[in-house]
Amino acid sequence: MTISHLRHVSLVPGLVLVLSLFGCPTDSAVSNGSDAGPAGDAAPNRESPTSDLDTSPPETDTTTARDASTIDDATSESDTISAEDVESDEDTASEDTASRDASPSEDTTRRDTSDDTTVEDTGRADDTTDRDTGATTDTRSGLDTATRDTGRRDVVPRGDGTCRPISCQSISQACGVYQDGCGGTIQCTSDCKDDLVAGGYHTCFQDDSTKKIWCWGWNKYGQLGTGSDTPTSHNAPQKVATSFQSPTSLTAGEDMTCVVDKGEAKCWGANYHGQALGYQTNQSGNTIKKVLKPKSPRVPGVGIRQIESQVQHTCALNNQKELYCWGFNWPVTNGALLNSKSKEAVKPTRYNFGSSLTIKKVDTGALHTCGESSQGELWCFGNDFFGAIGNGPPRPLEYVAPTQVSGFSRGFRQVESGGMDTNKGPKGASFMHDFSCAINYEGMPKCWGSDANGELGNNNTKSTQSGNSVESAPVDVVGIDNIVRDLSLGGAHACALQSGGTLYCWGDNEYGQLGDGTLFERSIPVKVSMPGNRTPVDVEAGYHHTCVRFQSGEVGCWGRNKEGQIGTGSAKTRQTTPQIVNIP
Numbered sequence: 001m002t003i004s005h006l007r008h009v010s011l012v013p014g015l016v017l018v019l020s021l022f023g024c025p026t027d028s029a030v031s032n033g034s035d036a037g038p039a040g041d042a043a044p045n046r047e048s049p050t051s052d053l054d055t056s057p058p059e060t061d062t063t064t065a066r067d068a069s070t071i072d073d074a075t076s077e078s079d080t081i082s083a084e085d086v087e088s089d090e091d092t093a094s095e096d097t098a099s100r101d102a103s104p105s106e107d108t109t110r111r112d113t114s115d116d117t118t119v120e121d122t123g124r125a126d127d128t129t130d131r132d133t134g135a136t137t138d139t140r141s142g143l144d145t146a147t148r149d150t151g152r153r154d155v156v157p158r159g160d161g162t163c164r165p166i167s168c169q170s171i172s173q174a175c176g177v178y179q180d181g182c183g184g185t186i187q188c189t190s191d192c193k194d195d196l197v198a199g200g201y202h203t204c205f206q207d208d209s210t211k212k213i214w215c216w217g218w219n220k221y222g223q224l225g226t227g228s229d230t231p232t233s234h235n236a237p238q239k240v241a242t243s244f245q246s247p248t249s250l251t252a253g254e255d256m257t258c259v260v261d262k263g264e265a266k267c268w269g270a271n272y273h274g275q276a277l278g279y280q281t282n283q284s285g286n287t288i289k290k291v292l293k294p295k296s297p298r299v300p301g302v303g304i305r306q307i308e309s310q311v312q313h314t315c316a317l318n319n320q321k322e323l324y325c326w327g328f329n330w331p332v333t334n335g336a337l338l339n340s341k342s343k344e345a346v347k348p349t350r351y352n353f354g355s356s357l358t359i360k361k362v363d364t365g366a367l368h369t370c371g372e373s374s375q376g377e378l379w380c381f382g383n384d385f386f387g388a389i390g391n392g393p394p395r396p397l398e399y400v401a402p403t404q405v406s407g408f409s410r411g412f413r414q415v416e417s418g419g420m421d422t423n424k425g426p427k428g429a430s431f432m433h434d435f436s437c438a439i440n441y442e443g444m445p446k447c448w449g450s451d452a453n454g455e456l457g458n459n460n461t462k463s464t465q466s467g468n469s470v471e472s473a474p475v476d477v478v479g480i481d482n483i484v485r486d487l488s489l490g491g492a493h494a495c496a497l498q499s500g501g502t503l504y505c506w507g508d509n510e511y512g513q514l515g516d517g518t519l520f521e522r523s524i525p526v527k528v529s530m531p532g533n534r535t536p537v538d539v540e541a542g543y544h545h546t547c548v549r550f551q552s553g554e555v556g557c558w559g560r561n562k563e564g565q566i567g568t569g570s571a572k573t574r575q576t577t578p579q580i581v582n583i584p
Contacts, residue, residue: 199252223269235564253309263303366419387472418489443483454523490541512576513559
């Protein structure tokens, strides 16, 4: 394994990224319903960031193969995108000014609540059946550039001529909607996860017993799902207004939330870069900047198995194990989703990992995305400014097609990606964090990418005031003494949950998000003490806060609370130790 440890990233002319050590703010009251957004030393304009980066307003993609009357249809298919499909008309709609400082493993206790629920006949091929895709691959971008044959296979009657549908128990990876072998589909949930998620400035939890989803925190773009964007913050749980039948995979990006319900993705919140819906204009030609009620992005395939978001792009896996991503492309750096500078908002784009590889799990970072292949290999793609691709020296302004991460030749157990877009540097200059961690075959965590605040956990103590320390190949997290069963990465901090229920966190700690009772940054893991000796079974990290789900079913959170993301009803702007959230 070759490790490239870069203490400072060389920047190209015209692109200036400045990092400063974060100061600790003075506690001030949070009003439930305040119109103030995430604020700090230098507040960014989300639509026009205070940055040296050229982030002009996104262009609206007006090229579509479907009739405009179906643009809001939850089940309509996405166009196939190639790397060359990057031209679009200028989007003249301006966006709201949103000021802020931007500063999973399997849950073994989760029960299967709808193993054999029959749903509608979709007429699509079983994901375990070979299909003639007729696809070609653009080796430069790794994108699929041809449509595929999606005709349904013939069903062969068994024995006495009747067809016996398959059961969820007969599927080794039972999470999602599958062809039942008799012309219909089944919904399986026993291998699903993500009941608890932490977004940039908000948190959501889904109750398995009631199928209700509760959210709290920042609500400027309606990301709490209440059907309204006012008040702009809630410091106690609010019920998502929409009823769900069988919610499974839940995710939260910087300002938006998504869930998979009966194999269909539903998203709400910010859409100013198309990150929620995969498109920016409705059938009337009006720009959709926010989605107040859950709506379906246009992702092809039979059912959605998993959906993930971290900052301003979203990815989903369908049950053919095809990966699609959409949202913000960061064109100033040759793209996080496409090898292009000319297009910011992109529609669902399919990624190809080689003729024999499919992806069965995915996780999104700030500028990159990582996935686990069906052969157990770890792949990443996107922008490589901070070495977050995990293979070779950083390529600051390059888009990197799907590339296998080095250092996991024996396989791995879980991958998680993190990062954020923050405007807290000197003079308000924009600075990114972008990193990933994975649990290796032996159960130990390794991390790579940006390390400005010790988020890689490898005891790097060098000051980063004048630059960003980077590891472009996986390095060991030090101080972990037992097998890790769950990882979660926030904006610039990370947490690892051991098999016995002990939680360790490391990295940025400006708001107490490490949970050790201090505000000191940690470059090695510190143990987090749980209230009442409760045992955590799941951990989720937001930009500056952390939450856990306990074995008892309760939820605890700590860290930044300026937008109410801790959810305890407290007006205190930060919590340095875990607090219990009262979920109705």
